[in-house]
Amino acid sequence: MNFASDNTAGAPPEIIDAIVRANSGTDSSYGADQASRRLTRKFSDFFGTDVTVFPVATGTAANALALASITPRHGVVFCHQGAHIHVDECGAPEFYTSAKLVPVPSPDGKVTLSGLRDAARHFHRGDVHHAQPASISLSQSTELGTVYATSDVSAISAFARAEQLAVHMDGARFSNALVSLGCTPADVTWKAGVDVLSFGATKNGALGAEAVIFFDSAHVGDFSYMRKRAGHLFSKMRFVSAQLEAMLDGDLWRRLATHANSMATRLEAGLGAIPGVTLAQPVQANEVFFTVPNHTARRALLDRGAKFLLWSPPADEIPLIRLVCSFATPAEDVDRFVGCVREVL
Amino acid sequence: MNFASDNTAGAPPEIIDAIVRANSGTDSSYGADQASRRLTRKFSDFFGTDVTVFPVATGTAANALALASITPRHGVVFCHQGAHIHVDECGAPEFYTSAKLVPVPSPDGKVTLSGLRDAARHFHRGDVHHAQPASISLSQSTELGTVYATSDVSAISAFARAEQLAVHMDGARFSNALVSLGCTPADVTWKAGVDVLSFGATKNGALGAEAVIFFDSAHVGDFSYMRKRAGHLFSKMRFVSAQLEAMLDGDLWRRLATHANSMATRLEAGLGAIPGVTLAQPVQANEVFFTVPNHTARRALLDRGAKFLLWSPPADEIPLIRLVCSFATPAEDVDRFVGCVREVL
Amino acid sequence: MNFASDNTAGAPPEIIDAIVRANSGTDSSYGADQASRRLTRKFSDFFGTDVTVFPVATGTAANALALASITPRHGVVFCHQGAHIHVDECGAPEFYTSAKLVPVPSPDGKVTLSGLRDAARHFHRGDVHHAQPASISLSQSTELGTVYATSDVSAISAFARAEQLAVHMDGARFSNALVSLGCTPADVTWKAGVDVLSFGATKNGALGAEAVIFFDSAHVGDFSYMRKRAGHLFSKMRFVSAQLEAMLDGDLWRRLATHANSMATRLEAGLGAIPGVTLAQPVQANEVFFTVPNHTARRALLDRGAKFLLWSPPADEIPLIRLVCSFATPAEDVDRFVGCVREVL
Amino acid sequence: MNFASDNTAGAPPEIIDAIVRANSGTDSSYGADQASRRLTRKFSDFFGTDVTVFPVATGTAANALALASITPRHGVVFCHQGAHIHVDECGAPEFYTSAKLVPVPSPDGKVTLSGLRDAARHFHRGDVHHAQPASISLSQSTELGTVYATSDVSAISAFARAEQLAVHMDGARFSNALVSLGCTPADVTWKAGVDVLSFGATKNGALGAEAVIFFDSAHVGDFSYMRKRAGHLFSKMRFVSAQLEAMLDGDLWRRLATHANSMATRLEAGLGAIPGVTLAQPVQANEVFFTVPNHTARRALLDRGAKFLLWSPPADEIPLIRLVCSFATPAEDVDRFVGCVREVL
Helix, strand or coil: CECCCCCCCCCCHHHHHHHHHHCCCCCCCCCCCHHHHHHHHHHHHHHCCCCEEEEECCHHHHHHHHHHHHCCCCEEEEEECCCHHHHCCCCHHHHHHCCEEEEECCCCCCCCHHHHHHHHCCCCCCCCCCCEEEEEEEECCCCCCCCCCHHHHHHHHHHHHHCCCEEEEEECCHHHHHHHHCCCCCCCCHHHCCCEEEEECCCCCCCCCEEEEECCHHHCCCHHHHHHHCCCCCCCCHHHHHHHHHHHHHHHHHHHHHHHHHHHHHHHHHHHCCCCCEECCCCCCCEEEEECCCHHHHHHHHHCCCECEECCCCCCCCCEEEEECCCCCCHHHHHHHHHHHHHHC | CECCCCCCCCCCHHHHHHHHHHCCCCCCCCCCCHHHHHHHHHHHHHHCCCCEEEEECCHHHHHHHHHHHHCCCCEEEEEECCCHHHHCCCCHHHHHHCCEEEEECCCCCCCCHHHHHHHHCCCCCCCCCCCEEEEEEEECCCCCCCCCCHHHHHHHHHHHHHCCCEEEEEECCHHHHHHHHCCCCCCCCHHHCCCEEEEECCCCCCCCCEEEEECCHHHCCCHHHHHHHCCCCCCCCHHHHHHHHHHHHHHHHHHHHHHHHHHHHHHHHHHHCCCCCEECCCCCCCEEEEECCCHHHHHHHHHCCCECEECCCCCCCCCEEEEECCCCCCHHHHHHHHHHHHHHC | CECCCCCCCCCCHHHHHHHHHHCCCCCCCCCCCHHHHHHHHHHHHHHCCCCEEEEECCHHHHHHHHHHHHCCCCEEEEEECCCHHHHCCCCHHHHHHCCEEEEECCCCCCCCHHHHHHHHCCCCCCCCCCCEEEEEEEECCCCCCCCCCHHHHHHHHHHHHHCCCEEEEEECCHHHHHHHHCCCCCCCCHHHCCCEEEEECCCCCCCCCEEEEECCHHHCCCHHHHHHHCCCCCCCCHHHHHHHHHHHHHHHHHHHHHHHHHHHHHHHHHHHCCCCCEECCCCCCCEEEEECCCHHHHHHHHHCCCECEECCCCCCCCCEEEEECCCCCCHHHHHHHHHHHHHHC | CECCCCCCCCCCHHHHHHHHHHCCCCCCCCCCCHHHHHHHHHHHHHHCCCCEEEEECCHHHHHHHHHHHHCCCCEEEEEECCCHHHHCCCCHHHHHHCCEEEEECCCCCCCCHHHHHHHHCCCCCCCCCCCEEEEEEEECCCCCCCCCCHHHHHHHHHHHHHCCCEEEEEECCHHHHHHHHCCCCCCCCHHHCCCEEEEECCCCCCCCCEEEEECCHHHCCCHHHHHHHCCCCCCCCHHHHHHHHHHHHHHHHHHHHHHHHHHHHHHHHHHHCCCCCEECCCCCCCEEEEECCCHHHHHHHHHCCCECEECCCCCCCCCEEEEECCCCCCHHHHHHHHHHHHHHC
16 A cells, blocks of 8 residues: 555566667667667657657656756746645756746645736846746646646646746656546647646656657757756666657556556545545546544554655644555555545544 | 935945045955954954954845855755845845745745744755755845844744754845844844844945855855855955945944934825825835825826836736935935825825 | 777666566655665675765766765866866766866876876965865776776875865776776775765666765765755666666676676787787776777778777877777677778778 | 055056046946946947947956856866966856866966867867867966967967857956057957957956956847846946946056056066076066075065065975066066065075
């Protein structure tokens, strides 16, 4: 019953097989290998438009490098107050961009237009005293397991265009969002105004593989130099690229994310029926946030072997619990956990 | 009727005289001159404790360098949402520290304990995913012309100590605050738990002179190297130090700030009596924030030759106006401005 | 006949097996997994002293992070003029440290004491105008395939101690150097005065795994935060750590490096006997540098299917060629290449 | 007899007068004042072409900001091994640019074409592993008191153009070089291919005033934001700009530099006639480098009240002494110093 994160799972056989297949003979290094060179076509097909692809191995690297491509040193990045880039990457965006992150509050993890407007009005364009608004980062799905509708993304992108801001999407759980929305990858990215995407594969089953996807090559800039000088250009890049390729081949990404999402939905259904449980957020991807009435109940769940994170400060009287499902979460674990909660309450 | 800022005034004769006196013969460069060497004793006397003093020439330099001394690259600086360091220094603190600024909201420009607690709870000490809480920056007086009571500062410092945070005071208008509080310089700084102060002289009448004051030499660290590599070590430092010395000599700082504050009080009294005017903040130092009913009235004031800043977004229906008084603001200008407002409304 | 680099080879079965074994069930993320936790003991045994181990996935990350731990922002890193950190990492050390790299020339890739002294005399300790000497970085084996004797390292470390400098070893090809020297890992590291080592596994057969090894925990500082904010903390760290563990288990590192070195020696023997070939450097690890009389000969080798890098500027009349052997270089390729050279000349 | 530096002198009356004149009434802040606005025209006249001017207060700020405008973060700046930016600014260029400085050796302080070519060949354009050649910085006059002929500058600029590098001139002693060359300011800057100049006024008599001059507005980029976020935008900018204006008015710069240079020539003549003295560099501006036979002689000069810097490492047997003359150096001091040397030897 490990719901601590989707990164506590390992990798499905398809990923391991891809690594093994990639390990045949010599190949060019630093991304000139065959697997890496195939990625451009495969991701372009996936998105239905010509994209530029840069594989990296961690989500923090993908995000920080993507933001550094669209944000000058004197720029402002707007993001949700609870965005991973703001609260979970130890200042990586500041390190890579040297810019300022300005958090936008909202209860459901999604940046709102009114929140953006409020945040942006403190930073006047062309005023040398103000860090200059440069970009917006959206997490899809969000840190609270919610998903932006394509219309949400389009509306924010329209604001961004009007204000000359670039739009980044942190897609650490992009596959889960796609499955949830049932739309095409294009619909919720470039067609909705996204300029650059951190396409996550690790949380969805890769060992360590993410892709920075530029929909507009004008934003690429010095990316390849920045990646290298950050130490994120792998000499044996084929082993990173092979994982990404495997994710796209036969829509593996979809199968894996569909399972994860369905386990979250199963949790939602089970937990929602238990008196004393309150679901704190709509379950739209692979995460479930819910409260139990007290810490005694929470600890009783831990005692029964469940692993999860406490999402509220420990001092809060009503514990908010986060559950994350992965491609590997067994239905039995879900059912067992629901049973435990029922027992405990 | 120039109320645009206290930096639109020049310098009083005492400052010019100090420059002229400093210009006699050769002297050592880079801070080894006689004026600079006298500063340690003079500032130590001023504060009633041994301090370490680093003169610089701009407030942004003072703040950014001070913060960089107490904040590691992976650190968090908490400050008010409208703090100068957050919204008026074009990201200087991020440039110098490489750290993250986390804004704390409040209506009156003062960081509150509850705001600090809310902001801090997203950044867990010892958790490698989180930028690490490192420092708090307080503006004294604030960007909204309010002043922290010594008990306010002590309460925040107590929180800071408990959370292992250092406390910085942005004293661009420190003299105005001191005059307002009527306390000693010690009372509202080291005795109240402040670790490092940006002592501002420029807004109070210097050409360009500020001092970074460390109350605890343990925080000095690599300051002298950072100042040099930032280009803020003046070769002819005597001309910066002479201004600071002049400010302390004969309590010039007090005379200048007393005048500025009294002009603000006079504005407050005059404006407060006019129907249609609302004072938006208590006038505690040398700034006045008030609203007039509409932009027609605001423009009418500009047409009559008044200079001031619009502090609310232009789109707001009720304009919020900021007036700043300086050591040089004539009482006649104050009275004339009040008369204009009366006329216009 | 791929001698372009040791990173054009894939991975030996032991590494793949380790990945597969690591992929069982859920495990803690971000380095709290079982494989990562075993590394401290295994590397401490390997080095015969208690070490602190931080796995990362690229050599550039290992070097830049290690240097950032021992070099303040206003510091100087001394390194060989041709050091990987200086000419092959696109400024990564400057990005991570914000410090200055000062190159030291020498004909054989090894930093010399006299070169260090010459370079250091421009940067006076305690003089605020000068970036402050902070560290020395040695590549073992060097970029020219030579190896520092333990006495070389000790002599440089003695200088370092006297000058209050820390010593970093870039061990991207550390295993090759160890095999060449026939000494213990301790002999040429901490016993010879090295403070922090980038232990390379990738060039020796890992998919992407390096370890930053601190011999003195006093130097660790904020490493874990810096690694995270650089995006080099892997969520599924077990797959990086498993590779490092596999390298140590049963001395796999030694077997792999022994093969690579012996192939280089075989090349040296074969090429050295051919008139017209000049070996440019002693072959002490897994690299061979030699000249052929003209570019026609060089091109003829390429035409025969050999892959290698031209190490001299293309404009030079006498081409300097670099050959690198890996754990996977077949003896037949070596012999065939030697035959080709004989044919061509 | 203070020959320690040209920054140990104060300011001539014209500079003080300019400060006093600037101190009349209120004026706009942050460079919107009248003096600052006149600078564009005055400097454009001075250079005979339209220039963009940014006043700052220190030479290190001017250099670091200028370099940051023409050098990307992954760039290389080539400069002389003894350049101020490399050895006397505590890493300021690295801080502002995040790029790599590559020193070029030569005996007389001037970057040579062959030295540039040697240095540049390690950094291949378009190769992601290499920091990318971006700019060349020339000091005019140099740190060794020599002066580039206009043909020297043109030749280096031609190389720069061919290699797509921008050219920066560190003109901390630009006026001294101009007087020495007897050419127009245009001849040795934009007409000779210089893109951006740090125009120094401080060493020539200002209290603290330098101007970054862009000859090609395409290089200006984000300069105004970078200056602000570095803390180098003065609120009371009029006092900096007034100094620059005073330097240009009536060719004050020329009168001051002519005196300084003539004092250096007088030293050269006097010292050159003394047996045992060796002039180490041609005296082409306001600095004299010479050796005395031993440290006893050097110390005897100090004992007689002379102030100067020892330019060779203290361990060297033959002391190399640097003398710098300023606008304020009295001829009597020169003659007295020469007399002292004669006495001592």
